[in-house]
Amino acid sequence: MDLPIVVVAGLFTGGIYALVAVGLNLVFGVIRVVNFAHGEFVMFGMYGAYVASLWWGLGPYISSWLIVVPVTFVLGVLIQKFVIQPLLRQHLMQIFATFGLLILFQNIALAATRGETLTVKSSSSSSSIEVFGLSLDVTRLIVLIVAVIFTGAIMLFLRTSIYGVAMRAVSQDRATATLMGINVNRTYAVVFGASTAIAAFAGALISPAYSVTPTIGLSFALPAFAVVILGGLGSVGGSLVGGLIVGVVEALSGYYIDPALKQAVWFVLFLAVLIIRPAGLFGQRGDVEMD
Amino acid sequence: MTKPEQVQAGEERTCASAKSGLSLKKLKPSHASMVSARTAWASYVGALVALAVVLVLLKGDEYFLGLAAVGILFAALACAWNIIGGFGGQFSLGHAVFFGVGAYSVCLLRVNHGWSPWLALVVGAVLSAIVALLLAWPLFRLSGVFFAIGTMVLAEVAFALSIYFEWTGGAAGVTIPFAMRTINDTFTWGVIFLGFLAACLAVSILVVRGRLGYYLVAVKENHEAASAAGASPLAVKTIGLVISAVLTAIGGGLFIMYLGFLDPPSVFSLVDVGVFIPLLALVGGIGTIVGPVLGGLLLQPAQAYFRGEFADLPPGTSQAFIGVLLIVVALYFQDGIWGKVKNFMRKKRDRRD
Amino acid sequence: MIGVTEQGAATLLEVKGVSRRFGGLSAVDDVSFKTAKGEVVAIVGPNGAGKTTLFNLLSGHLPLSSGEIEFDGQTITNLPAHRRARLGMGRTFQIVHPIPSLTVLENTMVGAFHAYPKRNQAIKRAEECLERLGLMSQAGMLAGNLTLGGRKRLEVARAVAGNTRLLMLDEVMAGLNPTETEEAVQMIASLQADGMTVVVVEHDLKVVRALAAHVVVLDHGAVIAAGEPNEVLDSPQVVEAYLGTKRSRHE
Numbered sequence: 001m002d003l004p005i006v007v008v009a010g011l012f013t014g015g016i017y018a019l020v021a022v023g024l025n026l027v028f029g030v031i032r033v034v035n036f037a038h039g040e041f042v043m044f045g046m047y048g049a050y051v052a053s054l055w056w057g058l059g060p061y062i063s064s065w066l067i068v069v070p071v072t073f074v075l076g077v078l079i080q081k082f083v084i085q086p087l088l089r090q091h092l093m094q095i096f097a098t099f100g101l102l103i104l105f106q107n108i109a110l111a112a113t114r115g116e117t118l119t120v121k122s123s124s125s126s127s128s129i130e131v132f133g134l135s136l137d138v139t140r141l142i143v144l145i146v147a148v149i150f151t152g153a154i155m156l157f158l159r160t161s162i163y164g165v166a167m168r169a170v171s172q173d174r175a176t177a178t179l180m181g182i183n184v185n186r187t188y189a190v191v192f193g194a195s196t197a198i199a200a201f202a203g204a205l206i207s208p209a210y211s212v213t214p215t216i217g218l219s220f221a222l223p224a225f226a227v228v229i230l231g232g233l234g235s236v237g238g239s240l241v242g243g244l245i246v247g248v249v250e251a252l253s254g255y256y257i258d259p260a261l262k263q264a265v266w267f268v269l270f271l272a273v274l275i276i277r278p279a280g281l282f283g284q285r286g287d288v289e290m291d
Numbered sequence: 292m293t294k295p296e297q298v299q300a301g302e303e304r305t306c307a308s309a310k311s312g313l314s315l316k317k318l319k320p321s322h323a324s325m326v327s328a329r330t331a332w333a334s335y336v337g338a339l340v341a342l343a344v345v346l347v348l349l350k351g352d353e354y355f356l357g358l359a360a361v362g363i364l365f366a367a368l369a370c371a372w373n374i375i376g377g378f379g380g381q382f383s384l385g386h387a388v389f390f391g392v393g394a395y396s397v398c399l400l401r402v403n404h405g406w407s408p409w410l411a412l413v414v415g416a417v418l419s420a421i422v423a424l425l426l427a428w429p430l431f432r433l434s435g436v437f438f439a440i441g442t443m444v445l446a447e448v449a450f451a452l453s454i455y456f457e458w459t460g461g462a463a464g465v466t467i468p469f470a471m472r473t474i475n476d477t478f479t480w481g482v483i484f485l486g487f488l489a490a491c492l493a494v495s496i497l498v499v500r501g502r503l504g505y506y507l508v509a510v511k512e513n514h515e516a517a518s519a520a521g522a523s524p525l526a527v528k529t530i531g532l533v534i535s536a537v538l539t540a541i542g543g544g545l546f547i548m549y550l551g552f553l554d555p556p557s558v559f560s561l562v563d564v565g566v567f568i569p570l571l572a573l574v575g576g577i578g579t580i581v582g583p584v585l586g587g588l589l590l591q592p593a594q595a596y597f598r599g600e601f602a603d604l605p606p607g608t609s610q611a612f613i614g615v616l617l618i619v620v621a622l623y624f625q626d627g628i629w630g631k632v633k634n635f636m637r638k639k640r641d642r643r644d
Numbered sequence: 645m646i647g648v649t650e651q652g653a654a655t656l657l658e659v660k661g662v663s664r665r666f667g668g669l670s671a672v673d674d675v676s677f678k679t680a681k682g683e684v685v686a687i688v689g690p691n692g693a694g695k696t697t698l699f700n701l702l703s704g705h706l707p708l709s710s711g712e713i714e715f716d717g718q719t720i721t722n723l724p725a726h727r728r729a730r731l732g733m734g735r736t737f738q739i740v741h742p743i744p745s746l747t748v749l750e751n752t753m754v755g756a757f758h759a760y761p762k763r764n765q766a767i768k769r770a771e772e773c774l775e776r777l778g779l780m781s782q783a784g785m786l787a788g789n790l791t792l793g794g795r796k797r798l799e800v801a802r803a804v805a806g807n808t809r810l811l812m813l814d815e816v817m818a819g820l821n822p823t824e825t826e827e828a829v830q831m832i833a834s835l836q837a838d839g840m841t842v843v844v845v846e847h848d849l850k851v852v853r854a855l856a857a858h859v860v861v862l863d864h865g866a867v868i869a870a871g872e873p874n875e876v877l878d879s880p881q882v883v884e885a886y887l888g889t890k891r892s893r894h895e
Contacts, residue, residue: 034436036443086622091435092382093621096573099384099566100617103610110607214607222447225440263451267444274441275429502757502766509743509754515705516741521729521758521806 006255007248014247015144019202020220021227021239023195029234030171030191033084033094037101039221041072041196045203046212050118064204069197076196077189109214119211139209151240226266230273232283331496339489346481353477358592360481366587367488369571370495371538375531376569377578378504380511385442386539387565388449389419391558393540394547398465412544419540420533427529450559464554472551480549487545491538495580507531562610573620576629585629653680656810656841662711664701671697673865684842686852689862690886695845696738699814703735704728730758734803735812740795744788748779751787751798755805773801793824813844817851829854
């Protein structure tokens with residue numbers, strides 16, 4: 001039966017979505033900002049891996065740590081300081097500004113590549129391994145494993161490390177956190193930088209499996225929104241579970257209905273969650289709805 | 292601040308509406324809706340006449356006439372968006388859906404069934420009203436950003452569906468054969484668009500000055516106070532959305548009649564329609580009557596002109612500029628052109644006292 | 645179906661066994677009382693007694709867990725807040741909620757529109773209310789620029805603008821100085837003289853004794869006493885409920 005293969009494919013895609021959504025969720029949970037340009041950092045990671053492979057012959061699993069993550073982190077911190085921070089309480093303007101970033105990055109990529117599609121060649125590009133009689137693509141398997149480990153690590157970090165606790169404090173009560181001596185602005189900068197870095201990291205990891213185009217950002221950002229809503233705002237574990245669910249549902253609907261209707265699937269999931277249980281699986285009531 | 296004699300005059304006055312208009316003027320209206328009816332409609336007619344003059348002057352220069360005509364159309368679309376996005380504060384990134392419904396209705400009914408485009412416009416308007424009604428309940432439960440996200444996802448879905456289905460023409464879109472196009476003259480289209488702008492502006496003015504406008508602001512700024520005052524937040528937002536959707540759909544239909552051709556990107560594109568129309572409202576002055584019109588008239592032709600002039604630059608340069616503009620305006624120019632003008636005039640008034 | 649209280653006047657508001665539970669906790673527990681037309685009723689009780697929650701249940705901003713509410717003989721238990729407002733129930737909020745980008749006049753118009761749908765009618769009605777509440781001189785001012793006292797009066801103006809018959813005031817005296825408090829008492833008394841029925845939530849017991857014909861005392865969400873102010877407020881039970889808050893034991 002094809003079903004196991006479809007489900008596994010869904011899990012793999014779900015792992016990617018989960019990784020992308022974790023960063024989005026962190027930013028929303030701590031800073032209470034929605035970064036519409038989030039998907040563009042995934043694209044950035046993919047291009048970074050491509051460039052690193054082309055110029056320095058580095059495989060994506062190395063270049064992602066060495067180059068992509070640090071550069072994107074710095075970029076994220078700068079964006080937070082100059083674009084997000086001034087607009088902290090102005091939700092409408094945040095939408096405009098982050099959309100502006102989205103359009104800017106998309107079109108910088110378009111101008112730089114003249115619309116060409118680029119692919120990273122890697123030793124694991126077309127290799128697969130056999131597990132339980134199924135042939136699994138190594139790249140995607142790695143991403144899924146990384147997503148699970150990473151999410152677990154972040155959850156642990158938030159719960160136990162002093163910085164994680166500080167972040168949770170800031171997300172719950174900005175004013176009190178400041179009084180307790182936590183540098184809120186610095187926390188925001190770090191969280192935003194981290195979220196963009198995670199997104200870029202995910203992009204670098206999946207670069208062997210996907211060709212990168214200037215508009216690929218939205219195709220990760222949109223499902224990431226659905227994942228964040230499904231898993232529950234501010235819940236990192238929810239992002240993992242939500243991501244896997246979205247991935248599997250997408251794969252199943254692609255198999256039984258039509259793969260071209262991916263976006264419709266995301267929207268239906270999004271709407272369904274909002275109608276049935278806006279808080280999502282692990283989120284808190286009142287974050288998303290008005291009353 | 293008001294002076295004692297003016298207060299006396301206000302209190303003694305009876306309830307004649309013309310007089311209340313005058314006494315309100317002395318009470319220093321800070322809100323556009325509080326100018327007297329005479330002033331509002333006089334300015335309205337004046338603006339339309341001025342634009343008509345511009346069109347006449349440009350007659351003969353096809354290129355600039357075309358820029359002006361489309362600029363007027365987008366000014367009207369920005370005005371329509373502003374009803375729910377500006378007055379109502381519900382930031383819709385999904386107006387491309389209504390635009391598309393109008394455009395596709397006209398195109399498909401005309402080409403496949405030979406309908407009169409004007410009749411098809413009505414169909415498009417009705418359909419978009421239905422879509423707006425259906426979407427209102429799930430979407431309006433969401434606060435600010437999530438409403439925006441929801442509408443954005445909706446637009447992306449519409450995009451995907453229009454490519455997927457064959458009867459929408461798929462990715463190639465639909466072309467209206469030349470033989471079927473009744474009006475081909477740019478000047479005439481300019482006049483039609485001006486008529487459409489007149490309609491959108493009139494609706495805007497009526498909304499702002501009437502109960503719906505006040506309720507929209509009340510619901511936007513304070514849900515509980517609005518419901519305590521007798522306004523149903525859901526009903527108010529829904530009506531605002533339906534009005535905005537219907538106008539936008541008509542605009543979409545008219546645009547496609549002008550172009551003679553549509554494909555999914557030209558209608559559902561986030562950059563060219565979905566975010567662009569709100570940007571026009573923002574630049575001109577969100578939440579004001581004049582602002583969106585100003586933004587549309589200035590920015591749309593400017594953007595088209597630059598795209599044409601600098602066509603040899605790498606692809607995406609002009610759009611990248613739009614991105615930068617969005618960021619800069621959101622950070623430093625939030626009130627928009629008309630917003631800044633109003634602030635300036637208010638400061639002058641307050642200083643004069 | 646009109647209920648009759650001791651004085652023989654018609655009942656405007658009847659609250660029957662109203663409760664509101666959050667999880668296992670009862671914020672409001674089986675509260676019942678009646679308000680006659682033209683009466684001023686005060687709901688009092690120590691902090692956390694559930695007074696504002698009860699108000700939210702009455703105005704429709706919070707759904708009931710159990711019980712019924714009748715307004716002028718009509719069951720309104722399941723009506724949303726805006727429908728209750730349209731029937732003639734106006735309320736103010738403990739933390740004032742002006743609409744900041746509208747002027748004082750326009751704020752009042754918002755309250756008037758459901759009864760006076762046309763613009764000019766609403767303007768005229770709003771001006772009447774502002775005159776009544778002494779805000780006419782600030783009619784053109786942005787609501788966000790008013791002092792606290794002005795904003796409270798604006799809340800009342802907006803609440804009465806729509807042909808209101810039952811006015812619910814939630815701690816309207818809070819934060820006012822003695823002069824302003826005295827003015828507010830006069831204003832409520834004059835509204836009552838014109839036939840308005842008023843329900844107030846109040847901490848200041850002097851005000852309660854001055855205005856209210858009937859007092860309902862809440863503690864931990866339940867009614868512990870009800871009746872005439874002088875009887876109820878001096879009863880040992882009520883005094884004990886307030887014990888510790890010397891400030892509220894005015895003599």
